[in-house]
Each structure stands twice: as C-alpha cells, then as structure tokens.
Amino acid sequence: MVYKKRKIKVFRARKKKESIDVVIENLKKDYEKIDPSAIEKFEDFPLSAPTLKGLKENKYYVPTEIQRESIGYSLRGEDILGAAKTGSGKTLAFLIPVLELLYCNKWTRAEGLAAIIITPTRELAYQIFETLRKIGIHHDFSAGLIIGGKDLKFERKRLDQCNIMICTPGRLLQHMDENPLFDCSNMLVLVLDEADRCLDMGFESTMNGIIENLPPERQTILFSATQTKSVRDLARLSLSNPHFINVHETSEHSTPAGLVQSYMVCELHDKMSLLWSFIKNHLHHKVLVFMSSCKQIKYFYEILCKLRPGTSLLALYGTMHQTKRMAVYESFCRKSRAVLFATDIAARGLDFPAVNWVVQLDCPENANEYIHRAGRTARFQKSGEALLVLLPSEIAILDQLENKKIPIKEIKANPNKLISIQRTLEATLAKDHILKESAQRAFVAYIKSVFLMKDKSVFNVEALDTDAFARSLGLAIPPRVRFLQKWKKSREAKVKAKELEDHTLATSLNEQLNNSDYSEEEPESDHSYRKDSYKFHEDDNSEEENDELLTIKRKDHNIPEADSLEENIDLELLNDTNKKKKKPLTKAAVAKKMIKKLIKPNQKTVFDETGEAVLDGAKTKVSQLAREYENSNNFGGINIEEAKQMLREEDVFDKQLFREKVKAKHREEKRKAKEEAKRAEMEDASSSDEASVDLSWLPDPDKVYGKRDSAESDENESEHDSQSGSDVSVEESDDEEVSQLHRPSKRKLLTSNSDKKRRRIQDVDEPVDTGLSLMEDEELALQMLDS
Numbered sequence: 153m154v155y156k157k158r159k160i161k162v163f164r165a166r167k168k169k170e171s172i173d174v175v176i177e178n179l180k181k182d183y184e185k186i187d188p189s190a191i192e193k194f195e196d197f198p199l200s201a202p203t204l205k206g207l208k209e210n211k212y213y214v215p216t217e218i219q220r221e222s223i224g225y226s227l228r229g230e231d232i233l234g235a236a237k238t239g240s241g242k243t244l245a246f247l248i249p250v251l252e253l254l255y256c257n258k259w260t261r262a263e264g265l266a267a268i269i270i271t272p273t274r275e276l277a278y279q280i281f282e283t284l285r286k287i288g289i290h291h292d293f294s295a296g297l298i299i300g301g302k303d304l305k306f307e308r309k310r311l312d313q314c315n316i317m318i319c320t321p322g323r324l325l326q327h328m329d330e331n332p333l334f335d336c337s338n339m340l341v342l343v344l345d346e347a348d349r350c351l352d353m354g355f356e357s358t359m360n361g362i363i364e365n366l367p368p369e370r371q372t373i374l375f376s377a378t379q380t381k382s383v384r385d386l387a388r389l390s391l392s393n394p395h396f397i398n399v400h401e402t403s404e405h406s407t408p409a410g411l412v413q414s415y416m417v418c419e420l421h422d423k424m425s426l427l428w429s430f431i432k433n434h435l436h437h438k439v440l441v442f443m444s445s446c447k448q449i450k451y452f453y454e455i456l457c458k459l460r461p462g463t464s465l466l467a468l469y470g471t472m473h474q475t476k477r478m479a480v481y482e483s484f485c486r487k488s489r490a491v492l493f494a495t496d497i498a499a500r501g502l503d504f505p506a507v508n509w510v511v512q513l514d515c516p517e518n519a520n521e522y523i524h525r526a527g528r529t530a531r532f533q534k535s536g537e538a539l540l541v542l543l544p545s546e547i548a549i550l551d552q553l554e555n556k557k558i559p560i561k562e563i564k565a566n567p568n569k570l571i572s573i574q575r576t577l578e579a580t581l582a583k584d585h586i587l588k589e590s591a592q593r594a595f596v597a598y599i600k601s602v603f604l605m606k607d608k609s610v611f612n613v614e615a616l617d618t619d620a621f622a623r624s625l626g627l628a629i630p631p632r633v634r635f636l637q638k639w640k641k642s643r644e645a646k647v648k649a650k651e652l653e654d655h656t657l658a659t660s661l662n663e664q665l666n667n668s669d670y671s672e673e674e675p676e677s678d679h680s681y682r683k684d685s686y687k688f689h690e691d692d693n694s695e696e697e698n699d700e701l702l703t704i705k706r707k708d709h710n711i712p713e714a715d716s717l718e719e720n721i722d723l724e725l726l727n728d729t730n731k732k733k734k735k736p737l738t739k740a741a742v743a744k745k746m747i748k749k750l751i752k753p754n755q756k757t758v759f760d761e762t763g764e765a766v767l768d769g770a771k772t773k774v775s776q777l778a779r780e781y782e783n784s785n786n787f788g789g790i791n792i793e794e795a796k797q798m799l800r801e802e803d804v805f806d807k808q809l810f811r812e813k814v815k816a817k818h819r820e821e822k823r824k825a826k827e828e829a830k831r832a833e834m835e836d837a838s839s840s841d842e843a844s845v846d847l848s849w850l851p852d853p854d855k856v857y858g859k860r861d862s863a864e865s866d867e868n869e870s871e872h873d874s875q876s877g878s879d880v881s882v883e884e885s886d887d888e889e890v891s892q893l894h895r896p897s898k899r900k901l902l903t904s905n906s907d908k909k910r911r912r913i914q915d916v917d918e919p920v921d922t923g924l925s926l927m928e929d930e931e932l933a934l935q936m937l938d939s
C-alpha cells in the first residue's frame with residue numbers, strides 16, 4: 153500500500169513537470185501568432201498563469217497601446233526600442249515580458265541574475281520594483297533594488313540570490329567592480345527605462361562600463377517617452393535588428409491628451425512672488441514645482457515653510473539623504489494636496505498619483521525635458537495642467553516646443569492677484585543669518601545653472617538682472633558671483649588678444665607686401681604674443697585659484713566660449729571632442745605614484761604642543777642597520793635576509809627596552825609596598841593612641857582639688873584653642889592629653905616611675921625609650937591609679 157502511494161506521487165510529480173514543459177512549449181508556440189490588433193485583454197496574450205493572476209489582482213485587465221504593440225515582440229525575444237507618451241504604461245510593457253522570459257526558461261532562484269533593469273533615478277527604480285512586486289507576486293523569482301544611498305554591504309550579500317535587478321547605473325557599476333558575488337554571465341535581458349536619459353552624456357562613462365561587463369548574447373529593451381534614435385547611442389548597446397515601436401508617432405501631439413499646457417512670461421525678480429501667489433491660489437491642489445538647482449529648492453522650501461502658506465510643502469532633490477528622499481517621495485504619493493519642490497530627479501518616470509499641476513518655475517533644458525516634467529500630471533487617461541514660467545530672454549524655447557508637437561498657450565498673470573513677499577523675506581533674512589546664507593547660495597546656484605545650460609539661444613546669463621533677482625530673494629546686497637566675474641574678465645582678455653592678433657597679422661602682411669624678404673620669425677612672435685596674453689589671463693586669476701570650480705555632474709553641455717574658460721572651469725564641461733579622456737585610476741597606478749613620490753603608507757606622526765614630532769619608541773627603528781634599511785626605499789618588495797638581519801638588530805634594542813620597563817615596574821612596586829607599610833604603621837600608632845585616651849572614668853580634678861583661678865583657666869583655654877586650631881581630631885586629642893598632663897594637680901597623682909620618666913621626657917623635650925610600648929605604659933599608669 154505504502155509502495156503504491158509512493159508510486160502515484162512520483163507519477164504525479166512527473167506529470168506536473170511534464171505539464172509545465174508542455175505549457176511553456178504551448179506558450180512559446182503562441183508567441184508567433186500574436187497579433188496586436190486582435191488583443192483586447194491581457195488574457196489574449198499567451199501569458200503564464202502567475203502573471204495573468206498578478207495582473208488581474210492589481211486590476212490590470214486591458215493593455216494600453218504600447219503594451220499591446222510591444223509585448224508580442226518582446227516575448228519573442230527581439231530587441232525593442234519602445235516610445236510612447238508619458239503615463240501610457242511603458243512599465244508593464246517591459247515587466248510582463250521579463251517575468252515571462254524567466255518563467256519560460258524555468259529560472260530558479262539558484263540560477264542567479266537573469267534580468268537587469270536600469271533607470272536614471274533611485275525613486276524610479278523603487279517605483280518599478282514596487283510594480284514588479286505587485287504583478288509578480290505569484291512567481292517564485294527574487295528581485296533586488298540596487299540603488300545608491302543604501303547599505304552596500306547588505307546588498308552585496310544578497311546579490312547572488314537576485315534574479316531580477318532594478319538599479320541605477322552608478323550603483324550597478326559599483327557592484328560590477330567591487331562585488332565578487334556579482335555574476336551576470338547568464339543574464340537573459342537588459343532593460344533601460346528612460347533609455348535616452350540613461351544613454352545621454354551624463355551617464356556615458358558609467359553605461360559604457362556596464363555594457364562592457366554584460367554578455368553580448370542577450371535581449372535588450374529600451375523605453376522612453378522621448379526615445380533616442382541616435383545611432384551612436386544605440387551602437388553602444390549592440391542591438392540586433394531592433395524594432396522601433398512608437399505608438400504615438402502619428403498622433404497630433406506628443407504630450408498626453410488630458411494635459412492642458414500654458415506658459416507665462418515673467419521677470420526673474422517676480423518669480424518668487426509668482427510662486428507664492430500660485431501656492432496661495434491652489435491650496436487644495438497637488439502641485440509639483442520644478443526648479444533648476446538643489447540649493448534653490450532648499451531655500452524656497454525653508455523660507456516658504458516659515459511663511460506658512462496653508463498647505464504642506466515638500467522638497468525633493470539629489471543632495472538629500474536617501475532615507476529623507478524616500479520619505480518625501482512616499483509622502484507626496486500619499487497626499488491629495490501638497491506642493492513638492494523638485495529638481496529634475498523627479499522629472500522622469502515618476503507616477504505620483506493625481507497631480508493637478510506641474511509648474512516649471514525655471515525653464516527646462518530642452519523640449520524633451522519639458523515633456524518629461526509636464527508628464528508628471530495627466531497620467532493614464534487622467535487630466536492635469538502644466539505651467540511653464542519663462543524669462544523674456546527664454547522665449548526661444550517655444551519654437552522647440554512647437555517643433556515637438558507640444559500644444560502650449562500663453563497666459564498672463566493677474567497683477568491684482570500677485571502678492572509681493574519681498575519685504576517679508578527681507579525681514580526674515582535680517583533675523584536669520586542661516587536662511588540668508590541659504591538665499592545667497594540659491595542665488596549663485598541659479599545663475600550657475602543658467603550659465604551652464606547648453607542651449608545659448610535660450611539661456612543667456614548676461615540677460616539676467618541679478619541685482620533685482622537678489623532683492624526678490626530677500627537679499628539686501630547681491631552676493632558676488634565670482635565665476636561670472638572671471639568669465640567676463642577672461643572673455644574681455646580674449647577679445648583684446650584677438651584684436652591685437654588681427655592687428656599684428658595685418659601689420660605683418662603689410663610688411664610682407666612692402667618687404668620682399670619674408671621673415672620666418674613673424675609667426676613665432678605672434679605665437680609668443682598669444683602666450684603672453686594667456687599668461688596675463690592666468691595671472692589675473694591666480695589669486696582666486698582656489699575658488700570653487702564649476703563642476704557639473706551632467707556633461708552634455710557645450711559652452712561656445714569654453715576655451716576661454718579652461719583655466720576656470722573643469723575640463724569636464726567641454727563637449728565631447730574637446731574632452732580629454734581620463735585614464736581610470738588603478739591600484740597599480742596609485743602604487744607606482746607612491747613609490748615615485750616616496751610616500752610611506754599607513755604612517756602616523758604625532759606632534760607635541762611645540763610642533764615637534766613625537767617619536768614612538770616602540771614603532772621607530774633604533775638600530776643603525778634598521779634605519780639604513782628603512783631609508784633604502786625598498787618599495788618593490790622585501791629582501792628576506794636583510795629584513796631578518798634588521799629585525800635581529802632591532803630585537804636587541806627591544807629586549808633592552810623591555811628590561812628597563814620591567815625594572816621600572818619593580819621599582820614602582822617596591823616604592824608602593826614601602827609606602828603601604830608606612831601608612832599601616834602610622835594607622836596602628838594612631839589607633840593605639842586613641843584607645844588610650846579614654847579617661848572619662850577619672851574623678852573630676854576640679855571637684856577633688858577645687859577650682860583654679862579664672863585667669864589661669866582662660867589663659868589655658870586660649871592656649872589650647874591656639875594649639876588645637878581647626879586641625880584633625882587625632883592631633884586635637886593629643887593636645888588634650890598634653891594639656892591634661894600639664895595640669896599641676898593631676899601631675900601630683902602621677903607618681904609611678906614610668907610617669908616620672910615621662911615627665912622627665914617632656915621636660916627635656918626629647919623622645920626617650922621606656923622599654924615598654926605606649927599602651928603598656930598607659931596600662932601600668934592606670935593600674936597604679938586604680939590601686
């Protein structure tokens with residue numbers, strides 16, 4: 153019977169296994185028959201039961217356009233370049249095929265990494281991770297969120313068990329470089345969400361590093377609302393015959409249908425008041441405000457919180473602590489009315505539910521960035537509004553928006569509704585110097601951001617009325633913008649140099665025309681002249697050499713005057729062709745450098761108060777041989793024989809040092825023992841004294857011998873007082889004893905030999921040995937008294 157049961161079990165298990173194989177086989181067969189136009193529900197796709205169940209449970213029944221069009225190709229294992237408007241469901245378009253690919257390959261946890269999903273921001277990675285968790289709940293795969301700002305050690309240990317990894321580029325490369333448990337050799341699929349952003353120059357070197365490490369035999373899926381078609385970008389990914397699926401290519405607009413878009417032209421110094429008025433007029437809305445720099449957001453958030461607008465304010469920017477970032481992200485997701493100030497880290501992919509307004513307080517970098525920012529509202533068949541605030545000098549961007557099929561209309565602010573808060577800001581900053589510094593930083597950060605923008609037809613730093621802008625932030629005195637001053641100076645110098653160069657060239661040409669003898673020195677002098685002018689430029693800035701350099705993380709900025717700034721601005725700013733490729737810093741290179749510069753690693757020098765180096769006897773070498781050995785720059789390796797010899801020499805000194813230490817210790821112990829013995833003796837003596845002074849049982853001498861005259865007693869008392877003072881009680885009791893013994897009446901009573909002796913002793917004031925101890929003496933005296 154038992155045998156029979158077992159047999160059935162085995163049979164069932166085999167049947168189950170076979171049936172999974174059959175299911176997978178059937179699914180794969182159906183992949184070929186997928187016709188997007190015939191798909192109405194997710195169930196019409198040949199998807200596994202766990203995926204369908206996960207979708208259903210999360211109320212995903214009908215696929216969106218991009219899902220319908222792309223999932224078939226993705227399931228067939230083809231490379232995809234997917235493009236669809238913001239909020240159109242691209243996330244599921246790549247998550248469903250990822251799950252199916254693992255399912256059809258019967259991937260188990262033990263088989264390691266199968267899919268890598270890369271996104272440009274941590275919040276987006278988290279959002280995708282959450283969606284995957286929801287729809288993949290009935291699968292048995294493990295997923296990992298690998299983003300910066302988290303515990304690297306924790307991630308390290310877990311990484312080998314991860315089947316689907318959702319990550320940001322920097323952190324992924326870090327694991328590839330540093331984590332021995334990272335193994336992507338078996339991976340099946342790579343997904344880039346917001347692909348154009350992942351592949352742009354900001355992430356260029358990181359992505360190149362990542363792609364180098366990936367196996368070439370893999371499926372690659374790219375999605376974005378503004379898909380890249382750059383051959384250069386795509387070549388890096390070595391796509392094989394990719395399908396370009398742009399579901400909204402033929403639609404009238406590139407932004408969602410439910411999005412109402414408008415722009416407003418506003419002076420820079422009115423922006424603060426405009427923002428405040430906007431918030432006050434939309435207290436019951438969920439608003440997302442984009443600004444260009446972290447420091448601006450920090451200041452705007454801090455100061456506006458102080459003014460208590462009547463709605464909750466939040467801030468999200470890159471330099472924030474990760475835990476705070478996540479808390480803010482989740483908080484804004486939850487809230488139905490709030491204002492979130494954010495940099496472009498919130499521009500891509502984030503699906504905050506029910507955002508009513510997106511305000512772009514600072515002009516976006518380009519039309520694509522505009523689309524992504526505005527796309528945080530009016531997501532998935534919902535409606536929303538977007539407001540773009542432009543400076544008069546920035547209206548050139550409108551042409552770009554038009555070219556991108558973005559419908560946007562001008563609106564004007566109602567001057568009656570604009571509330572100026574400049575005075576309030578001034579008053580607040582006057583009281584709070586920390587806020588004032590924050591305002592100063594915000595001021596400089598904004599100017600810097602405009603200066604660094606690539607498109608100079610839109611962004612003109614010289615068109616900014618910086619003084620008025622500073623005042624609008626509440627700053628009475630506009631802060632110095634050093635980099636701008638430097639830039640202007642260097643540009644002037646360059647113009648002058650150019651003029652002089654032209655002039656010299658013209659003169660030399662004239663001379664050549666006049667003089668038939670051609671002098672070869674001319675170009676050289678020209679060159680030397682340029683050198684001089686360059687030198688002048690260098691000297692000019694030398695005193696401010698240590699000022700902050702302009703460094704930006706994103707490197708896709710091309711500044712026309714960049715060559716004139718090379719002394720002031722980090723070379724990373726320059727465009728691709730000018731950019732000098734930096735060699736990666738390897739450990740070997742560092743070691744070589746150290747050998748060359750004679751740097752001794754792990755050496756600690758302690759200095760005393762006078763600035764002199766304090767030598768640690770235990771660590772510094774004493775013997776002549778050891779010193780010679782140390783100074784012989786033996787960085788290339790260790791000569792064992794020499795080292796042994798040196799250690800033997802050092803050992804002699806070490807032993808000597810040890811002996812001295814032991815001796816000193818013994819000496820100290822002896823000294824302590826002596827002190828202890830002395831103290832014990834003293835204590836014995838004093839305790840015996842104390843025991844001997846109890847004479848209370850004696851008859852009162854005044855009663856026996858009558859009262860002495862008062863003068864004598866006063867004298868004695870005062871004498872006693874002056875003797876005893878306020879000193880310790882042992883001495884006091886001694887004095888008392890002495891004073892009692894000095895009483896002439898009592899003295900008469902002391903008739904024993906020993907007492908006589910003692911009196912003699914006191915008279916001559918010399919210590920005399922009675923042959924008995926003090927206690928014995930006392931005892932004797934008492935006995936005699938008794939008798």
Ligand code: ADP
Pocket residue numbers: 211212213214215216219236237238239240241242243244501502503531532
């Ligand atoms: P995109 O990446 O294109 O900007 P998302 O993938 O973030 O868009 O999806 C936008 C919103 O649409 C999300 O809230 C998502 O839950 C929802 N969504 C996506 N696909 C579907 C679907 N098939 N049915 C219902 N809602 C969907």
Ligand code: MG
Pocket residue numbers: 242243345501
């Ligand atoms: Mg998305």
